[in-house]
Amino acid sequence: MIYLFYFGLGLCLIIIQTTIIPFIYFLGRFYDLIIPLVLFLSAHRPVQKGIPLILIIGFIMDCLSGGAFGLYCISYMWLYLVVGGMTTYVHAHSAILLIFMVAVGTVIENVFFIVTAGSAASLFSMHALQSFISQSIWAMITGAFMLIALESIQSIWDRWSAEKRS
Amino acid sequence: MFSKRMVTIVGVLILIVLTIMLLTITAQHRSHPNILTRLAINCVSPFQELVSSSIRTCQQIWKNYFSLVAVAYENERLRSALNKAYELNNRCLETQRSNERLRALLEFKETNKAFQLVAAEVIGRDPSYWAKTMMIDKGEADGIQKGFPVVVHRGIVGQIIEMTGHFSKVLLIIDQNSAVDSLLQRTRVRGIIKGDSTRSFFFEYVLRKGSVKIGDMVISSGLDGVYPKGLRVGTVSEILRSNSGIFQEIKVTPYVDFEKLEEVFVLFKPPHPAIQQ
Structure with missing residues (x-):
């Protein structure tokens, strides 16, 4: 049931970032809103259940995106694995870590995109740098809030499930 | 036979190779949308359309509102300018008529110098x-x-x-x-x-x-x-x-x-x- 909720949330985020965000001009280059969800799932959900979910969400993003097919799937999968691996060594609930996790996740995804686009030189261009900075700043400002909100939802859900079971 | 660490490293390497292969293939050859792709697009796109049209409607209303406000301000300004022009025109007409009357009086004075x-x-x-x-x-x-x-x-x-x-x-x-x-x-x-x-x-x-x-x-x-x-x-x-x-x-x-x-x-x-x- 909770995975269905996360799937719905992922769909909502996809719709928001493909429809509403482009209309808000002052946001400029905004980061991928799915990244906080992927990071959250990787920190809180087992691989065997989390990976299929983010692959489905990535698949939908790939369907809607004009880039190389599978790019989002792979980006999300690697983000999931890397952050999942990291959480075994660091405390995933630290606020500062959350802020930087989203920012780093955004940069990693962008590197994937640029490399896949076939031009490694563009990775070091001014546009790429501006894009990285803009997205990272937005990720740091809003990403942590999204992760905190997701954690709150998760705890509410857990309490509700426990009450239901008892 | 193999340690867990060895298995992880090999797994990661395989994943990297698979990633590179997959991205290389998909980046070069964009395949035609299959049934799953169509399904995903057909499921998500109506919502996108709904949200986009709602945003556009809101934008249009917002834009129209602002343009109406601008028009109202301009209308007010033009009305004020028109009133001033009317007033000025009226003053000119009055001056012209007064001038005509005074000219006639002056002429009368000139022709009646005896008085x-x-x-x-x-x-x-x-x-x-x-x-x-x-x-x-x-x-x-x-x-x-x-x-x-x-x-x-x-x-x-x-x-x-x-x-x-x-x-x-x-x-x-x-x-x-x-x-x-x-x-x-x-x-x-x-x-x-x-x-x-x-x-x-x-x-x-x-x-x-x-x-x-x-x-x-x-x-x-x-x-x-x-x-x-x-x-x-x-x-x-x-x-x-x-x-x-x-x-x-x-x-x-x-x-x-x-x-x-x-x-x-x-x-x-x-x-x-x-x-x-």
Whole structure:
């Protein structure tokens, strides 16, 4: 049931970032809103259940995106694995870590995109740098809030499930 | 046989290779959308369309609202500008008409150099229907005295009946109590002009034998001791000759439009010392 909720949330985020965000001009280059969800799932959900979910969400993003097919799937999968691996060594609930996790996740995804686009030189261009900075700043400002909100939802859900079971 | 660490490393390496292969293939060959892709697009796109159209509607409303506000401001500004233009135009027209009147008065003054004239502005009128008087802005301080005739370039207006330091009251010749000794310019037939209404007055005491025609000009005779000789009064508009009586009944239309008087001249009968200086 909770995975269905996360799937719905992922769909909502996809719709928001493909429809509403482009209309808000002052946001400029905004980061991928799915990244906080992927990071959250990787920190809180087992691989065997989390990976299929983010692959489905990535698949939908790939369907809607004009880039190389599978790019989002792979980006999300690697983000999931890397952050999942990291959480075994660091405390995933630290606020500062959350802020930087989203920012780093955004940069990693962008590197994937640029490399896949076939031009490694563009990775070091001014546009790429501006894009990285803009997205990272937005990720740091809003990403942590999204992760905190997701954690709150998760705890509410857990309490509700426990009450239901008892 | 293999340690867990070894398996992880190999797994990661395989994943990297698979990633590179997959991305290389998909980046170069964009395959046609399969059923799953179509399904995903068909599921998500209606929501995208809904949200996008809602945003566009909101944007349109917002934009229209702002453009309406801008139009309202512009409308207000243009109205204000139009009112100012109207006011300016009106002032120009007033100046032009005033200029025309003053030119006519000046011309009258030039052609009547024999008289001492003082220009005055009409500042008030008698509201009563029965009394035909008006106030002018010149009085004793300007040398005006009772009985001084008041004229305009078109003809006789009336005479001063009261004055204060700077203002005077003028009895118009259309008042029932006013009388002007006059004569017809063409035949020199004498009579008395008596006030009747704003539109006409009576030329009375004209003998039946006197030759009068409609359109004859009536001028002041100068015998009443008030108005100088030769000032225009009006034109004969109607003649009634009854079988009995020794006088004719003649109606005269004044030259002066008493409703539109704004500036007048006061004639100094005996030249005032102040004016002489």
